[in-house]
């Protein structure tokens with residue numbers, strides 16, 4: 001199926017739009033991540049997973065797990081920890097299950113209405129999803145609800161670099177070259193046009209941290225990684 005995207009004027013609700021898009025690009029999703037980040041994407045998840053501090057024999061959650069890479073990075077950070085990955089795109093998780101069978105427990109669900117009890121997880125992460133949800137405040141509120149008191153929340157998301165010259169160079173790649181390359185390799189050009197649009201339409205890192213603080217996360221803060229193109233958010237329940 002060739003997925004058709006209508007930027008910012010969605011003809012369906014955002015959740016349906018995003019779910020349909022990821023189910024459509026699932027077969028090429030991992031390849032595209034490797035190509036677009038020049039092979040650096042797993043390293044980012046590994047470093048972010050360490051910040052989650054999954055405890056020995058603990059229980060960790062990866063929201064919007066997709067094909068399970070962030071969930072697997074949590075297992076790598078602490079091999080005794082059990083990891084649950086939740087997503088609503090079943091095709092993405094089907095691929096994840098073949099890669100990480102026995103390492104990650106996959107469960108279908110909407111991260112804005114988690115089918116999970118409160119005060120359950122030692123840590124919770126999400127990667128590359130904040131700009132895709134209909135309400136980022138609800139996403140963090142749900143994340144906080146299912147964390148145990150003292151549990152850590154980590155989010156990883158693409159953002160726009162700020163350094164003037166680098167910002168322009170990155171913009172040429174991210175806004176122009178990458179959508180063409182992604183469209184060509186995946187056969188889903190609309191999905192890779194949506195990627196930079198969704199980043200530009202999303203909140204600034206300082207605004208995301210303000211949402212986290214407002215919801216009661218302690219020590220909420222962000223760091224810029226990957227020459228400022230990634231934001232890593234940290235907060236404690």
Ligand SMILES: C[S@@+](CC[C@H](N)C(=O)[O-])C[C@H]1O[C@@H](n2cnc3c(N)ncnc32)[C@H](O)[C@@H]1O
Pocket residue numbers: 015018019022063064065066067068069070086087088089092109110111112126127128129132133
């Ligand atoms: C860019 S992918 C990221 C996947 C994975 N976290 C990673 O690091 O590769 C975004 C994922 O978020 C999922 N997603 C978006 N909104 C969601 C929601 N409300 N509930 C559950 N999953 C959601 C999509 O289905 C997709 O698999």
